[in-house]
Amino acid sequence: MTENSAARVKNLTVKYNNELILDNISFSVDRNEIFVILGGSGSGKTTLLRHMIGLESPLSGKVFIDDINITECSENRFYEALKKIGVLFQSSALISSMTVGENVALPIAEFTDFSKKAIARMVQLKLSLVDLERYEHYLPSEVSGGMKKRAGLARALALNPEILFLDEPSAGLDPVTAAEIDELILDINKQLGTTIIIVTHELASIFAVAQRVIMLDKSTKKIIAEGTPDKLKNECDNPYICKFFNRQTNIEKR
Amino acid sequence: MASDISPCTFDILKNPDGEWTIVLSGSLNINTAAGTLSTLTSELKKNALTSLKFDLEKIIDIDDYGALVLYELKNEVCDPDTDFQILNPPEKLQNLMTRMKSNNSKQSRLTSFSSVSNLVIQAGETAIENFKSIKYFITFIGSLVMSALRIFQKPKSLRFDDIIRHMKTTGVDAVPVVALISFLLGLIMAFMSSLQLKQFGANIYVASLVALAMVSELGPIMTAIIVSGRSGSAFAAEISTMKISEEVDALLTMGFDPVLFLAIPRIIAAIIVIPLLTMFANLFAISGGLLIGVTMLDLSATSYISQTINSLNLFELFWGLSKSLVFAILISCVGCLRGFQAKGGASAVGHAATSAVVTSIFLIVLFDSIFAVIRSYWG
Numbered sequence: 001m002t003e004n005s006a007a008r009v010k011n012l013t014v015k016y017n018n019e020l021i022l023d024n025i026s027f028s029v030d031r032n033e034i035f036v037i038l039g040g041s042g043s044g045k046t047t048l049l050r051h052m053i054g055l056e057s058p059l060s061g062k063v064f065i066d067d068i069n070i071t072e073c074s075e076n077r078f079y080e081a082l083k084k085i086g087v088l089f090q091s092s093a094l095i096s097s098m099t100v101g102e103n104v105a106l107p108i109a110e111f112t113d114f115s116k117k118a119i120a121r122m123v124q125l126k127l128s129l130v131d132l133e134r135y136e137h138y139l140p141s142e143v144s145g146g147m148k149k150r151a152g153l154a155r156a157l158a159l160n161p162e163i164l165f166l167d168e169p170s171a172g173l174d175p176v177t178a179a180e181i182d183e184l185i186l187d188i189n190k191q192l193g194t195t196i197i198i199v200t201h202e203l204a205s206i207f208a209v210a211q212r213v214i215m216l217d218k219s220t221k222k223i224i225a226e227g228t229p230d231k232l233k234n235e236c237d238n239p240y241i242c243k244f245f246n247r248q249t250n251i252e253k254r
Numbered sequence: 255m256a257s258d259i260s261p262c263t264f265d266i267l268k269n270p271d272g273e274w275t276i277v278l279s280g281s282l283n284i285n286t287a288a289g290t291l292s293t294l295t296s297e298l299k300k301n302a303l304t305s306l307k308f309d310l311e312k313i314i315d316i317d318d319y320g321a322l323v324l325y326e327l328k329n330e331v332c333d334p335d336t337d338f339q340i341l342n343p344p345e346k347l348q349n350l351m352t353r354m355k356s357n358n359s360k361q362s363r364l365t366s367f368s369s370v371s372n373l374v375i376q377a378g379e380t381a382i383e384n385f386k387s388i389k390y391f392i393t394f395i396g397s398l399v400m401s402a403l404r405i406f407q408k409p410k411s412l413r414f415d416d417i418i419r420h421m422k423t424t425g426v427d428a429v430p431v432v433a434l435i436s437f438l439l440g441l442i443m444a445f446m447s448s449l450q451l452k453q454f455g456a457n458i459y460v461a462s463l464v465a466l467a468m469v470s471e472l473g474p475i476m477t478a479i480i481v482s483g484r485s486g487s488a489f490a491a492e493i494s495t496m497k498i499s500e501e502v503d504a505l506l507t508m509g510f511d512p513v514l515f516l517a518i519p520r521i522i523a524a525i526i527v528i529p530l531l532t533m534f535a536n537l538f539a540i541s542g543g544l545l546i547g548v549t550m551l552d553l554s555a556t557s558y559i560s561q562t563i564n565s566l567n568l569f570e571l572f573w574g575l576s577k578s579l580v581f582a583i584l585i586s587c588v589g590c591l592r593g594f595q596a597k598g599g600a601s602a603v604g605h606a607a608t609s610a611v612v613t614s615i616f617l618i619v620l621f622d623s624i625f626a627v628i629r630s631y632w633g
Contacts, residue, residue: 053507082509093504095496107508110411155508 005064006031006163006195007052012061014047021047023221025061027214029163034189034196034209036229039216040244045199046090048216049167052197053087054078065163083111086156090167092148094140100151101127101136107158126154130184146177153184163195164188170205182208203245215241260314262286264294272304275341279312282320291323298331305337310344321350387595394513394591398521401514411511416519417526424485424520425527429534432480436535439476440464440542448551457551461558462565464543465536469566469574473536475622478581481528482614486589489520490610493593494603502594517590521583528582529575536574577625584617 005028014022021044029035039045050056052063054070062069065081073081094103104123108114114122127133130150135143143151149169156164169185170178182205189196189209200206206213210229217224217240225232225241233245260281267275282290298306308324310316324347328338340347405412444460451459493516496502502512540562547553592610596602 050503055503055506079509082507085507087504087507089500089504091500093500095501095504096499107510111509155504159508 005029006033006066007197008062008064009048009052010062010064012048012051012063013059014044014051014056015059020221022051022058022216025216025223027223027226029195029197030212031162031195032189032193034185034198034211036206036210036213037197037199037216038201038206038213038244040201040218043216043218044221045201045216046167049165049197049199053085053165054082083159084162085165086159086161086163087165088149088152088156088167088169090171092140092152094148094151094155096140099137099139100132100143100147100154103140103151104155104158107155111159122158126158127151129157129188130154146173146180149173149181150184153181153188157188157192157194160192161194163197166196166198166200168200168202169198170200170202175204178202178205179208181205185209215244262290264290266297268301272302273307274298274301274303274305275307275309277309277312279314281315282310282313282323283315283317284319287319287323291326294323294327295331298327303332303336305339306332307337307339307341309341310347311342313344316344316347316350318350321347325351390595391591394587394594397511397513398517398587401511401518404511404514405518411514412522413515413519417523420520420523421527423488424481424523425531428481428484428527428531431484432477432531432535433538435480436468436473436476436538437542439472440468440539440544441546442542443467443472443539444543444546445550448546452551457547457553458557458561460547460551461543461553461561465540465562465565466570468536468539470570471574471622473532473539474574474578474581475618477528477532477535477578478585478618479615481524481531481582482585482589482611482618485524486585486610486614487607489586489589490592490596490606491603493517493590494596494606497594497596498599498602512594513590517587517594520590521586524582524586525579528585529578532575532578573625573629577622580621580625581618584621585614588614588617 008028010026012022012025013020025048037045037048047056051058052065054063054065058071062071064070065084068077068081070078070081094100095106098106101120101123104126105119108119108122109116112119123136124133127136130153132147132150132154135147135151140148140151153166153169156166166185170181173181185196185198186209188194196209198205198209206229213225213227213229213232214223215225215232216222224238225236227235232241236242236245262278262280262282264279265277267277276294278290280286306327308327313320324340332338340351343351443464447463448457448460451457451463493502496516502516505512505515543562544555544558547558548555589610592606592613596606
């Protein structure tokens with residue numbers, strides 16, 4: 001655990017209805033890093049993410065955002081930690097009764113004292129980051145899946161978070177749109193210096209953006225590998241990891 | 255790939271000792287399995303068998319449905335001591351039969367619970383669920399109080415636009431239906447009571463009856479029931495949909511208090527508009543009674559209205575309005591609570607809406623009874 005870590009998870013154990021979901025998970029994410037939590041379906045990736053953003057309390061263990069232990073802190077400290085993070089949910093989770101612009105304006109209006117005019121300008125700026133300026137007045141139901149993700153990303157970036165959590169950002173998108181989202185992630189990391197934590201199982205995205213990866217295992221409920229994507233692919237000594245990483249290569253060979 | 259649709263035929267070779275061999279030919283797959291099974295079952299059940307053999311040499315196609323036929327015949331037709339054999343089985347049949355056997359043993363373990371222990375488990379689970387629900391309810395009330403306190407600290411966090419929007423949907427949009435139902439209710443009450451009162455020449459008291467019944471009792475209850483059906487269910491459905499589509503989680507991670515953001519505007523809107531709707535309901539019911547009074551009871555409009563005014567007093571009016579205020583709090587809180595409690599998929603939305611209406615109506619009647627008891631002691 002380095003002093004430089006933006007987020008840390010220490011001995012996290014999670015159980016639902018007596019079923020073990022995560023067993024004694026520990027890792028840390030460095031600042032400005034693009035960190036990927038990888039694993040098969042049902043391996044507890046999203047559960048881990050939900051604990052890291054404070055939506056759920058673990059059975060035991062700690063989660064630190066910056067230096068705040070969000071599993072045991074006071075309410076004020078918890079809200080302080082929330083201000084440091086932005087989250088893009090798998091379903092984008094835009095408020096369906098508000099336009100794309102209003103969704104992005106929501107946190108800005110709540111947590112800053114800017115005038116409506118200034119907020120509108122800031123919304124335009126945030127939407128331009130994700131190339132959605134023209135869609136400010138559209139309802140979420142009127143835009144495509146990829147646009148929803150981008151709008152969700154703009155909202156997550158609204159208050160310039162230090163850490164951005166992305167839950168399956170390219171799930172359900174065509175390869176071209178998924179690649180655009182990957183580029184956007186790299187841009188955000190490079191331009192804004194945001195630490196990015198991604199939960200995914202999309203191999204193409206992992207190789208495109210990840211600097212470091214941890215892999216969760218469905219059967220042991222533990223981290224079974226940690227390192228760069230190339231290291232995991234080339235030096236795998238676990239048959240499950242080999243199978244996971246080599247699937248794409250096999251498809252290419254066919 | 256589509257299954258072979260050539261029919262399945264069979265020849266039965268039997269000897270008097272009950273030893274049967276059935277030679278199947280053609281396709282035993284999804285297209286032919288059900289028919290073959292019913293024909294063979296009816297044929298075989300008529301006889302006592304000591305040995306049953308299936309010869310599959312001439313089978314050209316068999317799938318898992320074909321395996322099911324053989325498995326069902328073995329279990330349904332044969333006794334435990336009947337010699338059951340499959341001759342010349344195709345390679346994939348062996349796999350299918352083994353899989354079916356292991357699945358069946360899993361199922362038998364599941365169904366081996368006795369119904370009594372099932373009942374005990376269900377009762378326990380229901381008790382735990384109810385306990386959790388009560389705990390959630392208490393937490394929700396706590397969150398409401400905390401959110402209300404937060405508004406005093408930071409009035410900006412109250413979403414006035416949302417309050418106005420919900421006042422419109424809960425109040426203004428409900429006026430036509432509340433007005434119509436109340437008008438008809440007043441009409442019916444006046445007509446039915448006049449049938450009796452006419453006999454004593456007490457037609458004028460129809461006005462008192464309609465006014466008193468509506469203002470202190472039926473007005474608040476009818477309005478509350480209509481609003482719980484219209485808006486209580488809508489609150490539950492809206493919030494539960496937002497919960498399921500992760501919108502509530504998104505609000506939480508952005509640092510918003512979902513109770514303050516979603517529940518408080520709805521509750522404030524309901525508290526403002528439901529008493530107003532009750533006053534509308536009272537007015538329309540009295541108009542309904544007036545119509546009957548003037549057209550059927552030979553009363554003048556002036557005498558009907560003055561009798562109505564004389565029979566009412568401010569206490570009755572405030573009593574009715576305070577009831578509707580309590581009902582407003584109940585309907586909106588229950589609607590929001592059920593919304594926040596929703597878990598799962600689309601069915602959770604339906605369940606939340608239904609549960610909101612049923613709980614609201616139950617609580618409306620319960621609290622009305624409490625009001626009645628208070629009043630009887632008050633004098």
